[in-house]
Amino acid sequence: MPYRMVCLVKQVPDTRNITSDVLREDGTVNRQALPAVVNPDDLFALEMALGVRDQHGGEITVISMGPPSAVEVLREALSRGADQAFLLTDKRFAGADTLATSHVLERSIRKIGHFDLIFCGRQAIDGDTAQTGPQIAEKLNVPQVTFAESIEELNGDDIIIRRTIEGGYERIRGRLPLLITVTNTADRPRPPSAKRLMFWKKGKSLLGVQDGEERDRLAGKGLLIPLWDLEELGCPANICGFQGSATWIKSVESVKLTARETRRFDTSDQGITGLMNELRNEHII
Ligand SMILES: Cc1cc2nc3c(=O)[nH]c(=O)nc-3n(C[C@H](O)[C@H](O)[C@H](O)COP(=O)(O)OP(=O)(O)OC[C@H]3O[C@@H](n4cnc5c(N)ncnc54)[C@H](O)[C@@H]3O)c2cc1C
Numbered sequence: 001m002p003y004r005m006v007c008l009v010k011q012v013p014d015t016r017n018i019t020s021d022v023l024r025e026d027g028t029v030n031r032q033a034l035p036a037v038v039n040p041d042d043l044f045a046l047e048m049a050l051g052v053r054d055q056h057g058g059e060i061t062v063i064s065m066g067p068p069s070a071v072e073v074l075r076e077a078l079s080r081g082a083d084q085a086f087l088l089t090d091k092r093f094a095g096a097d098t099l100a101t102s103h104v105l106e107r108s109i110r111k112i113g114h115f116d117l118i119f120c121g122r123q124a125i126d127g128d129t130a131q132t133g134p135q136i137a138e139k140l141n142v143p144q145v146t147f148a149e150s151i152e153e154l155n156g157d158d159i160i161i162r163r164t165i166e167g168g169y170e171r172i173r174g175r176l177p178l179l180i181t182v183t184n185t186a187d188r189p190r191p192p193s194a195k196r197l198m199f200w201k202k203g204k205s206l207l208g209v210q211d212g213e214e215r216d217r218l219a220g221k222g223l224l225i226p227l228w229d230l231e232e233l234g235c236p237a238n239i240c241g242f243q244g245s246a247t248w249i250k251s252v253e254s255v256k257l258t259a260r261e262t263r264r265f266d267t268s269d270q271g272i273t274g275l276m277n278e279l280r281n282e283h284i285i
Helices: 040-056 068-079 098-112 132-140 194-200 212-220 269-281
Strands: 003-008 011-013 036-038 058-065 084-088 117-121 144-155 158-165 168-175 178-182
Touching: 003 040, 003 098, 003 132, 011 068, 036 040, 036 068, 040 058, 040 068, 040 117, 040 144, 040 178, 058 068, 058 098, 068 084, 068 194, 084 098, 098 132, 117 132, 132 144, 132 178, 144 168
Parallel strands: 003 058, 003 117, 058 084, 117 178, 144 178
Antiparallel strands: 011 036, 144 158, 158 168
């Protein structure tokens, strides 16, 4: 049977090298100062959805909540094979913590209607909380499987998922509809196809079009990425954005290790075992 799938993709600042000039007074990250990328785990989530469609058929809808520039990650997901996309953008969504983010994403999934599977990344490289997926599953009242590596069996509404756990893996049997968070140990994401890349290069959200004529031309070619704001989602403003957030970021600091904090270990078996024990005792691994 073909499956109706939703995949959540987040635009994130490439936080692999944060410099002091990207931090604002209030501790929030100045996104414009860092290159924006698709959250790496979300590409593995999309690949898992594409794998289901390859085998069983179906449709993949990608959704992103973010500033207007987040249309970029939707274009990338469409170039990689997603069928349709929705951009959730509204100034009143800004500054959201995971609670407020999950409210808006939950509403967008309800607006899409029937779904069998929701895929999201295990974790975002900026907020790093891994909370959004589980929160959405709770609000939609569907079961969730986190840290998924692969779908081992999918037959009708029955599914068996392999998930990674400390020191190994476990198999989870579940019933659809269901939410899955995917790790970067899952199947490697396929590259965008050249044909789709060229096609979606011209794709825009309503915010990006100059006038009605361009809008109609893009819509005619299926290149207009629909945009949903607070009114479109019917979301009360007090559960969105900064206003609806239970947690606020006090400050964000870049941790810089200095020379005196480094230690040399001998590389003998004994030395390595000693190091491993120390890391375990300090719950680092
Ligand atoms: C440095 C930093 C620290 C933060 N700390 C906290 C905190 O402690 N508590 C808190 O509540 N918020 C925190 N936030 C805010 C948090 O980043 C946002 O709420 C964010 O939208 C969701 O949380 P996350 O980034 O941790 O994503 P995660 O929960 O790690 O994301 C998991 C998955 O959910 C999906 N997803 C997440 N956000 C979106 C989106 N906007 N659009 C589409 N899909 C999405 C993606 O598939 C993603 O892989 C922090 C933000 C920053 C920059």
